[in-house]
Amino acid sequence: MGTGLTGTQEQDAPITTSKDSDRSDIAAAQLDAAKGDTLVGKTVTINRPRQDLYDYWRTLEQLPAFMENVERIEPLGGNRYRWTVKAPAGRTVEWVAAITEEKPGEAIGWTSEEDADVANSGRVEFRDAPGGRGTWVTATLLYDPPGGIVGKVIAKLFQREPAIQVRRDLRRFKQLMETGEVATGAWTQAQRAEEMN
Amino acid sequence: MRALTWHGKHDVRVDSVPDPEILNPRDAIIRITSTAICGSDLHLYDGYIPSMKAGDILGHEFMGEVVETGSGSTLRKGQRVVVPFTISCGACFHCSKHQYSACDNGLPADNQDIAQAAYGQPMAGLFGYSHMTGGYAGGQAEYVRVPFSDVGPIVIPDGVEDDKVLFLSDILPTGWQAAEYAQIEPGDTVAVWGCGPVGLFAVQSAFLMGAERVIAIDHFPHRLDLARRFGAETINFEETKIYEALLEMTGGIGPDACIDAVGLEAHGFFADNVWDQIKVSTFTGTDRTHSIRQAILACRKGGRVSMPAVYGGFVDKFPLGAFMEKGLTLKTGQTHVQHYMPALLNAIMEGKIDTTFLISHRMPLEQAPEGYRMFHDKQNEVTKIVLKPGMDLPQAA
Numbered sequence: 001m002g003t004g005l006t007g008t009q010e011q012d013a014p015i016t017t018s019k020d021s022d023r024s025d026i027a028a029a030q031l032d033a034a035k036g037d038t039l040v041g042k043t044v045t046i047n048r049p050r051q052d053l054y055d056y057w058r059t060l061e062q063l064p065a066f067m068e069n070v071e072r073i074e075p076l077g078g079n080r081y082r083w084t085v086k087a088p089a090g091r092t093v094e095w096v097a098a099i100t101e102e103k104p105g106e107a108i109g110w111t112s113e114e115d116a117d118v119a120n121s122g123r124v125e126f127r128d129a130p131g132g133r134g135t136w137v138t139a140t141l142l143y144d145p146p147g148g149i150v151g152k153v154i155a156k157l158f159q160r161e162p163a164i165q166v167r168r169d170l171r172r173f174k175q176l177m178e179t180g181e182v183a184t185g186a187w188t189q190a191q192r193a194e195e196m197n
Numbered sequence: 198m199r200a201l202t203w204h205g206k207h208d209v210r211v212d213s214v215p216d217p218e219i220l221n222p223r224d225a226i227i228r229i230t231s232t233a234i235c236g237s238d239l240h241l242y243d244g245y246i247p248s249m250k251a252g253d254i255l256g257h258e259f260m261g262e263v264v265e266t267g268s269g270s271t272l273r274k275g276q277r278v279v280v281p282f283t284i285s286c287g288a289c290f291h292c293s294k295h296q297y298s299a300c301d302n303g304l305p306a307d308n309q310d311i312a313q314a315a316y317g318q319p320m321a322g323l324f325g326y327s328h329m330t331g332g333y334a335g336g337q338a339e340y341v342r343v344p345f346s347d348v349g350p351i352v353i354p355d356g357v358e359d360d361k362v363l364f365l366s367d368i369l370p371t372g373w374q375a376a377e378y379a380q381i382e383p384g385d386t387v388a389v390w391g392c393g394p395v396g397l398f399a400v401q402s403a404f405l406m407g408a409e410r411v412i413a414i415d416h417f418p419h420r421l422d423l424a425r426r427f428g429a430e431t432i433n434f435e436e437t438k439i440y441e442a443l444l445e446m447t448g449g450i451g452p453d454a455c456i457d458a459v460g461l462e463a464h465g466f467f468a469d470n471v472w473d474q475i476k477v478s479t480f481t482g483t484d485r486t487h488s489i490r491q492a493i494l495a496c497r498k499g500g501r502v503s504m505p506a507v508y509g510g511f512v513d514k515f516p517l518g519a520f521m522e523k524g525l526t527l528k529t530g531q532t533h534v535q536h537y538m539p540a541l542l543n544a545i546m547e548g549k550i551d552t553t554f555l556i557s558h559r560m561p562l563e564q565a566p567e568g569y570r571m572f573h574d575k576q577n578e579v580t581k582i583v584l585k586p587g588m589d590l591p592q593a594a
Contacts, residue, residue, distance in 0.1 A: 187341075188217065192220055
């Protein structure tokens with residue numbers, strides 16, 4: 001999946017770090033029902049057992065605690081979830097995504113439904129970190145960078161660059177799991193509220 | 198509350214700003230009773246540190262009384278605490294190895310981008326020291342929000358005055374770590390560049406760790422006097438060639454260990470220093486590095502170089518060849534304050550380390566801008582300024 005080999009080279013580096021311009025096609029071929037043609041992937045080490053991390057993530061309703069631009073995720077039953085995401089000018093955009101992969105303690109995958117304005121697929125993988133250092137959490141995201149109004153939504157959703165958002169969300173997930181809270185440099189409630197917008 | 202805020206190069210003011218609030222479970226709010234101006238605050242004052250914003254509250258050496266605690270704090274209201282300048286979570290891999298200044302979680306996620314781009318990995322958060330280090334409000338204020346208050350602050354026993362323990366927040370552990378990184382062996386001669394607070398604490402620490410001789414280097418006579426008080430031999434570099442003196446004073450061998458406690462704003466009219474200054478002012482380099490070059494050249498073969506001094510960016514003309522050929526060891530880094538605090542508090546209580554000698558001035562917080570000016574302009578007489586938010590303003594004469 002997100003960490004597979006390029007297939008053409010004898011090496012162990014993940015596909016997300018490849019210089020190959022076709023890397024997203026290779027990654028898409030490895031995801032179930034993949035949507036989108038732009039790939040980002042990031043790994044973070046978290047000093048907790050992988051089952052704990054999986055359990056937190058599998059309760060998708062909790063993800064907005066560290067995903068800054070996701071307002072809420074509601075279960076619709078049957079592995080379908082409605083994502084409500086912040087958009088420019090105080091608006092929101094919604095889509096429905098279905099869980100496509102569920103391996104307890106190992107991996108969760110999801111993909112947006114056919115009529116979604118923001119086509120995207122994602123996968124998060126939990127592996128034991130070597131040397132007893134906890135868990136490697138790898139998030140892989142495929143998305144279509146669209147134009148027009150949806151382009152603006154995407155820009156906000158991913159703070160212009162999806163790699164930045166994935167990286168920051170993973171850091172916040174790590175903070176929440178290791179320290180029980182998300183770090184902030186604010187010193188008043190009002191300042192922190194402003195930072196969130 | 199009142200707080201010392203940064204507005205630009207050589208422009209700091211005491212402003213009225215909102216009081217801090219508990220934002221996370223492990224937070225505590227501290228009412229500041231003593232807070233010092235650090236030599237590294239002068240790097241901010243002089244505009245050397247990027248990612249500062251107008252209105253930022255400065256100050257990373259402070260202590261005070263706990264007035265409010267979050268649900269996850271282990272502190273109690275009324276306790277007196279000294280707060281480490283590093284903001285570290287105590288739970289990540291690095292904290293578990295006591296590498297607190299390398300904490301993964303001390304920086305807000307968004308601020309980690311700058312540090313990661315500059316250094317490859319983000320570092321711990323720091324109080325009052327730019328947005329690259331988290332944008333946290335500092336302690337030169339009446340109150341401060343302290344994150345991770347269950348692992349950072351150390352509780353001070355009743356009856357021990359502020360001035361004795363305040364420097365546990367930064368400069369005492371920094372001087373101690375510098376000496377520890379010099380891996381001092383019995384019989385060693387240790388040379389210390391810079392007799393500011395960190396250098397002077399490194400002198401004391403080196404003797405406590407068994408150094409036979411310590412040679413302290415500066416150009417301010419008063420600071421050299423202080424070093425001599427702790428048993429150091431001294432070199433005034435305005436009158437003496439440092440490399441030649443160090444070799445003559447060690448029988449041609451060179452010091453076994455060299456500690457650079459000067460850093461990115463080295464003074465002195467040396468050819469390479471002037472060149473560095475031109476590059477800094479034309480934005481082609483950030484650090485002026487004369488002292489670390491001298492340390493590498495003077496150090497004995499197979500010796501150790503310890504660098505507590507603050508550097509921020511890139512240098513050139515680093516004597517990599519001398520460093521390699523002589524087989525030197527270089528150890529450096531921001532201080533793992535939390536690791537050293539308990540043992541150093543004991544050393545203070547037992548009278549093994551003297552800290553109060555350093556304080557040359559005490560003044561109210563309201564006079565902080567004057568304090569910055571004095572510290573900047575009169576480094577001979579002004580060794581350390583401690584701001585006391587509760588202190589009365591002096592009556593006009």
